[in-house]
Amino acid sequence: MTTKEELDLVVLAKTGDKNAVSMLWEVITPKLYGYLVNTLKDKTLADDILQETWLKAVTSLHKFEPRGIKFSAWLFAIARNECRQHWRRNNHEVVLEEDESETTPDNLIVKENLIDAIFLNELLDKIPEKDQEILRLRFLAEFSFKEIAQILNIPPITARLRVYRALSKARANI
């Protein structure tokens, strides 16, 4: 979805159009949920934070200023904040849970992909959380450097550098 399309849906949503919110959900949720699962390593917790994030977003939609900021970026920023609040409350206890869905026959269609996924999850675990975060935003959430910069509240050049450094660290851990 392009920025303009997303913006148009947000404008509609602000007028009370539930379909627009529904469409935004369909587009953004896979990325957001994937991000949350990968970050929290807990699907139940990810469900809760996903729900909490969306609820906060829709109830504060009127305060969202679309100027230069994508709605999805805003949503990720809220989700990230929710995660941090959760960690603060629970002293950053990350529950590592087996992802059952990945062992189901449907998800074993492409074995190579699974190996890739396991390999990369392990690889991510070996690099600092800060770098994991930026790689998730870049490759899972598919944000541009500018959008990453907005979510993390850093200059775009710093976002670019951090991605480059995170990739270098990941490479070094192979």
Added chain:
Amino acid sequence: MFNKKIADVFTRWGKKAQKLPDRNEEIKQIVLNSFQITPEYVPEKKPFAFRWIVLTTVPALALFLMFNFWHNYNINSLSSPESTNFYATVETDQIASYSGAAMGLSARETGLSKATSFVESIADKISMPEPEPMITTMPPNYYNEGEDITDTREFLKTTFSFDIKTRNVGKMHTRLKTIIRGYDGRIDNSNLNEKYASISFVLPKSTYDSFVEEVTEIFPEKFITIHENSTNLLGQKQNIEDQTEYASSTLETLKIERIDAIKKHEDKKSASLKEMGRLEKNMNILLDQRKTISSTEKEALKKIDDQISYLRKIHNDVASDLMRAMTQHKKDLENFDNQIKNKENNLIELGKQDTELINNVETVNGTITLQWISLFNMVNLYIPFTKILIIFFIGIIIFYLLFGRKSKEIYLP
């Protein structure tokens, strides 16, 4: 390269990691149910985001421009020693020739050339440590004012100077001297130190163009500044010609007057002698008559004696007049001869001045200054420092605007 590959792997991983929750519809419904129309949010007005850039960059640029303007103003307001030297030379030389010609004296005799040399030497000393670029403005031409426009002759006197920047002053100084001598030039003055050198020289006009071509081929265009000035000395030439014509006509007149004076004197002299001869003849006749008269005829004798005395007196007067006339004539001739001699000398001097003028026109006076240049200044020649600074400032601003700005802070509910 490897980062690119690993980025591709992560991209694939990212695509696969995207998923919907198992309770997707349930959560979605909860969210949609809690969604309701809310009043339009009016954002607060935030202060101007770029104010610190404006507050720092604009005064910095203003200060820089002021400094640059002040620096340029100082350079322009100070008259270059070399240019002063150059124009002083031309003008005083011309004045010397002009005034000398008017008085029938050479420039050397007027003493102005010596004064010029003194001015030149002082100016050279002043200009030696830090030669400034010559300001190429034409000097006032006093001699072409009121000239006959139909006289289209050209007596161009060319003077030029090269300001050269080089990394090897000593080597180039030697090389340029060799080149000047190769073009039948004459070196009049040469200075050399570690970072500065100068050569003053004279070249035949016929070799000037080739010389300039050769020198400009040695140095890159940016490293050499040529100043050339050509002045038509027609006024000076016309002045000499007028003086010569006047002297020649005066000389002719004097010669004619002298001949007339001699002729008049000769006529007067022959008339006087003739008169004196006639008087002597009459006196002799009276003396012969006196001899025939007896001594008793006293009255007759007295009458003849009176006549003889009268004639003698007249004879003496005529003789005296003749003597005075001869003396005066001698003085007149001396006077004529002196005037003629003066005019002839005048003509000889004017001839010399004419030759000097032609020789002057046929030669080119040049000055070459060599100045050591630092690597920074070499770069500055191609990309001026001011431009670098401006580009640098603009670059910083663009870089900041593109990459350096902190992203807009996202409102978090």
